[in-house]
Structures are given as structure tokens and as C-alpha cells.
Amino acid sequence: MVDLVGIEVDQLVRAGVVVNRYDGLGQDERGIWTAPSGTRIAWFHDPDGNNLSLQQ
Template identity: 45%
Template sequence: MSLSAHQVRASIAVSDIHRAVEFYEGKLGLRALQSGPSAHVADGSRTYGSGGGPALNVYQSGTAGKSSATLATWYVDDIDEVVGELIAAGVEFTRYDRLEHDAKGITARAGGGRIAWFQDPDGNTFAIEADI
């Protein structure tokens, strides 16, 4: 049996689930499909839907924000529109010194297309990508 036949979702550790809910729901506009416990926190996790199914499991943990890598990427048709909407909602986009970014924080992606990165309150990094 292969894992390729099964759905996968990203799990994101956060230090404060209530602050995370404000960000993921309030700024990113994600809808919680369910909530539940996380370790010793009775209401310490949320499963968020995106693209028609469960996509992110956000849970309170002492390991929050420990990775500097991009943890999840949304693939969109119109990156200018999506990034603009997120900026209007208060999301700040990350600019890397070695890359040239436009006014919104979007840069050319290796191999073609465009990409922009942002972080949640714990420093977890996410990306928005488009092929054009």
C-alpha cells in the first residue's frame, strides 16, 4: 500500500492557539472545519479547509516557529489579487535581501512564475505561488 493514495495535510505548531485563530481565520480567511485538543490544551487545535478539503492542522505546541523553511504553499491563478487581499487584511509579506521584490513583496520564482512569502505570528513561513 502506497501513501500516494491518501490525503495529506500540513501540521503547523503555534505557541498560542487563540492568537493563531485570529491570524488564520481573521487575516487569511480560512474556515475551521473542526477544533479539538492538543496535548494538554483542551481546545488547542484547529483543522482548516482550503481548496475544497482539509489542508492545515494548526496546534498549540512548544515547538512553534522552529523551522525557517516554507511549511505550506497556496497555488493561485492571480497572485497580485490574492496578495493584495492579504495585505488589505493586515498580512505582511517577507522580503529576502538576495531577491528583487515588487511593491507587494512578489518576486520571480526559479523556473518561471512568481512567489511571495509571509509568516504567521510564530514565524512559520508560508508562500503564495502562481505560474504566471
């Protein structure tokens, strides 16, 4: 869990991390999805191919 997922995503993208996008999920321009509960989530793969996420 992070305080501001948008800032964390921006830092990861600047470091070369690609945010995963999923068809039909309705992610914003950064690749962040807002769940009905208001939780904001972004997914990405680590160097080993594991799917990880950040949540706010």
C-alpha cells in the same frame, strides 16, 4: 498555487498580513518575486511564525 498571486497578496495585506522581503531577491513593490521559470512567489508568516508562500 493561486491563479493571480498579486490579487491574493493585496487581499492579505488589506487584512494586515505583512509580506516577507528578502535582501537580494529582487521582489517587486508588493513583495512578489518572479523566478526564472516565471513562477511568481510571495512569502509571509502565519500567526504561529511559520513561513508560508503563495505561488502563481
